[in-house]
Amino acid sequence: MRKARHPAGWWTVMMGAAAGAALVCAARWATGDSQAASSSPIGEKFWPSEFGADDQRGAANRITPATVVSAARLIQTGQVYQLGRVYEYGMPLPGKRHFSLTIPGLPTGLPSGSNQMVSNDELFSGEIGQVGTQFDGLGHVGARINGEDYFYNGNKLSEFGDPYGLKKLGVENAGVFFTRGILLDVCALRGDDRLPAGYVISPDELTSCLERARLTIREGDVVLIRTGHGKLWMQDNEAFGAGEPGIGLAAAKFLTDHKVALIGADTWAIEAVPHERADLSYPVHQWDLTKNGVYHLENLDLEQLGADGVHEFCFVFSPLRLKGATGSPGNPIAIR
Amino acid sequence: MRKARHPAGWWTVMMGAAAGAALVCAARWATGDSQAASSSPIGEKFWPSEFGADDQRGAANRITPATVVSAARLIQTGQVYQLGRVYEYGMPLPGKRHFSLTIPGLPTGLPSGSNQMVSNDELFSGEIGQVGTQFDGLGHVGARINGEDYFYNGNKLSEFGDPYGLKKLGVENAGVFFTRGILLDVCALRGDDRLPAGYVISPDELTSCLERARLTIREGDVVLIRTGHGKLWMQDNEAFGAGEPGIGLAAAKFLTDHKVALIGADTWAIEAVPHERADLSYPVHQWDLTKNGVYHLENLDLEQLGADGVHEFCFVFSPLRLKGATGSPGNPIAIR
Amino acid sequence: MRKARHPAGWWTVMMGAAAGAALVCAARWATGDSQAASSSPIGEKFWPSEFGADDQRGAANRITPATVVSAARLIQTGQVYQLGRVYEYGMPLPGKRHFSLTIPGLPTGLPSGSNQMVSNDELFSGEIGQVGTQFDGLGHVGARINGEDYFYNGNKLSEFGDPYGLKKLGVENAGVFFTRGILLDVCALRGDDRLPAGYVISPDELTSCLERARLTIREGDVVLIRTGHGKLWMQDNEAFGAGEPGIGLAAAKFLTDHKVALIGADTWAIEAVPHERADLSYPVHQWDLTKNGVYHLENLDLEQLGADGVHEFCFVFSPLRLKGATGSPGNPIAIR
Amino acid sequence: MRKARHPAGWWTVMMGAAAGAALVCAARWATGDSQAASSSPIGEKFWPSEFGADDQRGAANRITPATVVSAARLIQTGQVYQLGRVYEYGMPLPGKRHFSLTIPGLPTGLPSGSNQMVSNDELFSGEIGQVGTQFDGLGHVGARINGEDYFYNGNKLSEFGDPYGLKKLGVENAGVFFTRGILLDVCALRGDDRLPAGYVISPDELTSCLERARLTIREGDVVLIRTGHGKLWMQDNEAFGAGEPGIGLAAAKFLTDHKVALIGADTWAIEAVPHERADLSYPVHQWDLTKNGVYHLENLDLEQLGADGVHEFCFVFSPLRLKGATGSPGNPIAIR
Helix, strand or coil: CHHHHCCCCHHHHCCCCCHHHHHHCCCCCCCCCCCCCCCCCCCCCCCCCCCCCCCCCHHHHHCCHHHHHHHHCCCCCCCEEECCCCECCCCCCCCCCCEEEECECCCCEEEECCCCEEECCCEEEECHHHCCCEEECCCCEEEEECCEEECHHHCEHHHHCCCCCCCCCCHHHCCCEEEEEEEEEHHHHHCCCCCCCCCEECHHHHHHHHHHHCCCCCCCCEEEEECCHHHHCCCCHHHHHHCECEECHHHHHHHHHCCCCEEEECCCCCECECCCCCCCCCHHHHHHHHHCCCEEEECCCCHHHHHHCCCEEEEEECCCCECCCCEEECCCEEEC | CHHHHCCCCHHHHCCCCCHHHHHHCCCCCCCCCCCCCCCCCCCCCCCCCCCCCCCCCHHHHHCCHHHHHHHHCCCCCCCEEECCCCECCCCCCCCCCCEEEECECCCCEEEECCCCEEECCCEEEECHHHCCCEEECCCCEEEEECCEEECHHHCEHHHHCCCCCCCCCCHHHCCCEEEEEEEEEHHHHHCCCCCCCCCEECHHHHHHHHHHHCCCCCCCCEEEEECCHHHHCCCCHHHHHHCECEECHHHHHHHHHCCCCEEEECCCCCECECCCCCCCCCHHHHHHHHHCCCEEEECCCCHHHHHHCCCEEEEEECCCCECCCCEEECCCEEEC | CHHHHCCCCHHHHCCCCCHHHHHHCCCCCCCCCCCCCCCCCCCCCCCCCCCCCCCCCHHHHHCCHHHHHHHHCCCCCCCEEECCCCECCCCCCCCCCCEEEECECCCCEEEECCCCEEECCCEEEECHHHCCCEEECCCCEEEEECCEEECHHHCEHHHHCCCCCCCCCCHHHCCCEEEEEEEEEHHHHHCCCCCCCCCEECHHHHHHHHHHHCCCCCCCCEEEEECCHHHHCCCCHHHHHHCECEECHHHHHHHHHCCCCEEEECCCCCECECCCCCCCCCHHHHHHHHHCCCEEEECCCCHHHHHCCCCEEEEEECCCCECCCCEEECCCEEEC | CHHHHCCCCHHHHCCCCCHHHHHCCCCCCCCCCCCCCCCCCCCCCCCCCCCCCCCCCHHHHHCCHHHHHHHHCCCCCCCEEECCCCECCCCCCCCCCCEEEECECCCCEEEECCCCEEECCCEEEECHHHCCCEEECCCCEEEEECCEEECHHHCEHHHHCCCCCCCCCCHHHCCCEEEEEEEEEHHHHHCCCCCCCCCEECHHHHHHHHHHHCCCCCCCCEEEEECCHHHHCCCCHHHHHHCECEECHHHHHHHHHCCCCEEEECCCCCECECCCCCCCCCHHHHHHHHHCCCEEEECCCCHHHHHCCCCEEEEEECCCCECCCCEEECCCEEEC
């Protein structure tokens, strides 16, 4: 009966046509919307940000030169883990998003010169920051309150929205994540092959993972949560997208209280789907991105880190500077 | 009269319709093509690669765990330089390439839940690995020899080409560039505001830059060449694309002899355009990518590195793992 | 001083960043917008449509089987005029719209079978219903009134808008235009090579054109207006897009009073740009599409019709049934 | 065991990776390809075309002004049938083709003027001439013979191919199809709900359909074949794409002998899939398009024509003038 009680996954919400979602949705842009976000975990006035009323970078501000130096010191063996998945035809895609990559011509460029140079390009079409391994920027998720769509730091979509790229909170503002990364292997903690969809990871479990790794979270850290759900990627895409284990609001608060810069996972939404509370839709996204300016990094490949038992590492991710974009693709790395 | 003698820029060649280029071009896929690449700088048989006959990574193999550890040691102050440009409407685009970024809906995702979550996506269309700051992979440039298009390690396009992504040499094979970076500031060396288009940088000039910086190139290094041409970006796009200063074959050989992994510049083609020899078309691309497996990184922003006089740094670039793509966008970083 | 007084062209308005436009623009989606459309030519309550409160087809309803039969009777010589322009690289594009057409692979499909079949596809990316020869559907233009965006028949964008295609007023509802076409050659009437940008065509001029052609408009007719501006297409794209001659509100009312189904022209907006009144933005679009459900067909090639002095003909246009699209490309035809 | 013997459908061949197809495929562009198209139905020298050695229009030349006048005379009741399907998310797509339609912004254009005009555009990405209802132009299908890809009239892809649109045989050359249409309702003839996949329609069946309708084919006619397979569209997309009934080479020759201009059907390939002969891949495409210059129109909706028993009508289709494209989308119509 779970399906009846819980909102459908990101997959469905993104299509904007979920029957279940409709039950709890106010009409879009309805100006007289009296359904205030009174039950919202982030409240009606969640700004200004602790990073300043004009800030557009959020928790990326926590990464200082000292953080960078400290993270670099973690590099002892020079082993690099690529955490980004291959972007390819047939990968899981939520809702109506698409991915197309083609090579015009083969070769694209005619032979020229006596050296007969030829060349190939590639054409990409798709929701570039929201397919495959993806980084959620601060323009990605907000909350409708009294008919306005509010995003990080109280920015109103009616003011910073633009069909050709957001005028504020674009991913080009995020900067570079060069900091310490911590793997919290909840999957290993529980001894499961993978945590089931809807499994809500608790703060206690995060604490246990930290204790096992003999680590404490420091300001500016990147925390990556391994659930094992990533094993389904390209193996059972339907199951991958139908739901997922993840943190709930309690664990999200635990992490933001510890002042992390970014939370990543081997899932498509970081948070448990179906959600803990059926009436809330992606509350962790709102808590992290909208209220706290803490970024998400989704669809990571954490299997090798987990297999090697690597819990502390130098983490590097440099989002594409796509002007006004809500997210970025990427191939984040862990180095130890 | 320069225009008559020299092949037009990348801008034009990519359009496949350059009148000048046509003079020296054999018909495309002409099977009876007797115009062998005899005058080619890379010769008719440039394989197997020194990295093995099956290798698809080229000079990225030069980056070992020891390289990584060594590069990390260069991080002393924690200052991060973003070398990638902002991808935006109106940036210089060669030939018929395009760039489009839009936000479907605003918001894209309907308010859902009692917390009234809303969300935005972005749609991208364009030659993703060949616009803006771009990384040239080993499937990007080849040579037609006796009617076949040969790429790195002797791979024939007729065998690895695929309209939906190359079956070999795709950028997903490149891996991560975490290594030492060296800035060779030829612009500063010459005391110019920017080097003029067509200026051919010599090996001696590279040597002088190294001496001034008291550095020698080591295997696996990334070398970034500052010409000042990047100052034209978004300031005078027409001049930016009409030509550029850069290395010629002699300097390219100097760099590949020193076993670099990647060559970057603040230009769109690394090499001088118009070219040193009018009969050769992008010979440095062929020399580096096709023969030596050495990567290119174009349209970098090197102004701040230059202004700060930073010549040695930890360089990090992690290409998108776009399956079968010829290149990747990116935001490479330098850290000191 | 014209530029200061008049709103910039469609080209600019579409970019959403026209400095001039900003002066008279309320903030987007501003819910407390007190700047009612009091001066709007269509008023604050322009619905229900004469075609019924649930109608989504507008003036296309005027084309009945009798209209079709009657139009077919106009075909006497069998001469067909293609009124659609070629969609090609380098054609005029307003604002940030783009057009990309590529052939993946060449060939796209591998040789197969002992008959060695090969095949090509083409990939298109662009604002398909709003580039080149284009048909404006009823979801294209509306009016913001008290914070709501109202379209034809009082439909609110907040209710029928959807990021993946409009839920109402999509071009798939328009049906087929098989009816009588009338060419009103205002350019010939005035004896000009082409009418200048900003020239406002009057009802009297339309009447004179009709008299010269010894025609009267009948319900369901398609009226095509030749201004000569189309001569600039692909000859001087900058001038083509900078402004245009066209009808003003008076002539638009003349045509809707005569119950036409569609108005076409050899311009990009049918109406004069700069506009007759500097304070109104594309008022003819609102009058025709939003209030009266009368369609527009832009960027037509009317030169041959004009040269041959063809004023009455069978007109056929069958929009692509793109679900939820605001417009359609096309190659409308005139047959006599 | 059918699957083992027969080549997979268009769906698969288009992906260029069909295991079955590989068995009979020569390497792509293999210049030394000794596997001549000796068993090809079109032979090794199928040109020049009967329409002249330089012709690019093929059988569209058969439509003369007299044809147009004659077709117009068939319009007696004014009833219009739309034969084009709705282009929508979720429609059947072969291989790796995609379809994406989005509305940037909602609205795309900011309110401007005191009349507060707003506007919407739509963005399309996809293989525009090869998804949904589609018209196959003469650049779509060819034959590899001795290492060259030959298309209609002996044009070599190595000479007219271009990554940004074919330099010859582009769909912009086809012109307008305004001619008599004939429905051959083989499904009704056989009294089936729909013909099964792989069913090969014979010339005798076409003759029987003509006799039942008391019609004979005339030069320049458009022949539409109803199989009932179209009932599966958007009802069972998997079955729709897995195979289809259609004509074989014998019926194709029957139609080209009768000098038709275009053949349409309610299927995705006109011809039977699996094919009659397992060793030939889409031989009817080659016969019609490559050798005879006779066009195809696929994925038509012929149900209403069939239900109404309409066998003779005025047929109108005006392809988009997409420069260098291999096909066109459309909404062809039948009028009686």
